[in-house]
Amino acid sequence: MWSAEDVARDQVRRHADGLDIPAVEGTLAEAAVRERESAEQARRGDSFSEFGSDPERLADIWVAKHAEWRRVRDLMVAAGWDAYQPDGDTQGLAWAQERVERRETALAAHSAFQARRREEAEELRMELWLSATPSRLLRAVAGRAGLQPAQVLAQLAERIVVSEDGTVSVPPFAPTL
Structure with a gap:
């Protein structure tokens, strides 16, 4: 969200474009x-x-x-401008560029956040309780591969094959880093 200064700077810059000093003085009095x-x-x-x-x-x-x-009025008087020229206002240009950069950064962050949310919606998180024998076997396989047991289970899940009759199997594989 833009600050009050950002809103004011943007609106004044656009509105002042081409105005002469008396018009700027009038708008200054109105402000x-x-x-x-x-x-x-x-x-x-x-x-x-x-x-x-x-x-x-x-x-x-x-x-x-x-x-x-x-x-804007002080700039016009100091620069001797007959009319306000946004392209000649270096401070105004710098502020406008900062707003554009902040907007782009915010949009990129929002887009990344939305992408993470979409990925998380597709993820499956679960807690798995195994009996002692499968648990020992899983820990041994994970230890030999240099992985955590959850990583071995994730690789196992990635290789699941479901046949036409609905049976589930996993082809033989060696867990890797």
């Missing part, structure tokens, strides 16, 4: 008013249910938007 109003509504605990928004988050976003509009 100052919205910042005060949203802070007051958050303090009162007013609901923004028609927008489905958390009052405190909305107030934080307006604080960040007000600060970002000030930064």
Whole structure:
């Protein structure tokens, strides 16, 4: 999820594209008013249910938007721009790139998590209790192969063959690392 600053920076950068200084000053004044109003509504605990928004988050976003509009205005004055140029705003470009990278990282992590969940859904986990004789035999085979008994059982399960009549068998094999 984006922070209030991320939301503000993205929205201001897109909205400011091509605006001149008087238009930016007007939007800056509007942001100052919205910042005060949203802070007051958050303090009162007013609901923004028609927008489905958390009052405190909305107030934080307006604080960040007000600060970002000030930064854009100051940049334009310092650079002598007649209109805001997002491609010339190195700080804005850096922040936008950071957001893209964080988004890509989050999407990759989410995708990996989903893949793990799909694999886990297909896995079978079980607890197996063997009597003494098969247990000793399994431990001996595992010991000779340098494996844990569970690893030998997993290899055994991977080689199961089910015939047409439903009988289950495992062809002879040697457990390997």
